[in-house]
Amino acid sequence: MPQPKKGPRLASSPAHERLMLANMATSLFAHGRITTTLPKAKRLRPLAERLITFAKHGDLSSRRRVMRVIRDKSIVHKLFTEIAEQMEQREGGYTRITHIAPRKGDNAPQAIIELVTEPLSAKKAAVREAEAATKQAAKEEDTEMAAATEAAITEGMAEDATKQAVEANESGENVAAADQAAVDLQKEAKKDEAVEAQAEEDADVAEEAAEAAEAAEDSSK
Helix, strand or coil: CCCCCCCCCCCCCHHHHHHHHHHHHHHHHHHCEEEEEHHHHHHHHHHHHHHHHHHHHCCHHHHHHHHCCCCCHHHHHHHHHHHHHHCCCCCCCCEEEEEECCCCCCCCCEEEEEECCCCCCHHHHHHHHHHHHHHHHHHHHHHHHHHHHHHHHHHHHHHHHHHHHHHHHHHCCCHHHHHHHHHHHHHHHHHHHHHHHHHHHHHHHHHHHHHHHHHHHHHHC
16 A cells, blocks of 8 residues: 555545545535544645635636536535635635534544635725725836836937938938838827826826725724
8 A cells, every 4th residue: 555645644545535625625615614623624724725716716717627626516606606705805714723622432633614704804804905906006107107118218219200300301311201200200109198198097096096995994993
């Protein structure tokens, strides 16, 4: 019989262990909590939280990954619709393990593993919203800076093309080509200016959202 490489094995073989953990995860999602031995609860926890993370993604690929473990389609549907919605505001810690009295007979340590379905407090929810608004504002600011840089480069190129057109007019060489290049680059400069203005407007909106989230956080304290 092959020896396990990472800790004690919970069943007679790796395949049996995977099947046992899958059945325990199915029962956990179906009933919200199960009672088992402490080692099994600790082994089940990372598997259950990984499946919940897939459910929060909600796409077809994630659903197929979950169905490799959970064979009951009704439980998978519940996981993706009800449980994932309950865990939407959480970024981890979807399950809780509570120690209980040892099992009668062999005195094995027992525990209850359950889903953490309590909603976040108003303070924590406001903090999460403020963090999300801050990240969005930073992203919009980076976009605005990139647009401004590109507009400055294009504007400089347009000025160079205009100078070349003037020099060509004075020398009488390649006049039409130089004029067309100057017109094209000036059009590009106007487009970049419009993009920059839109980016500034988006950044202002994101900043107002962040200020509103901070105000909500202050009011919840």
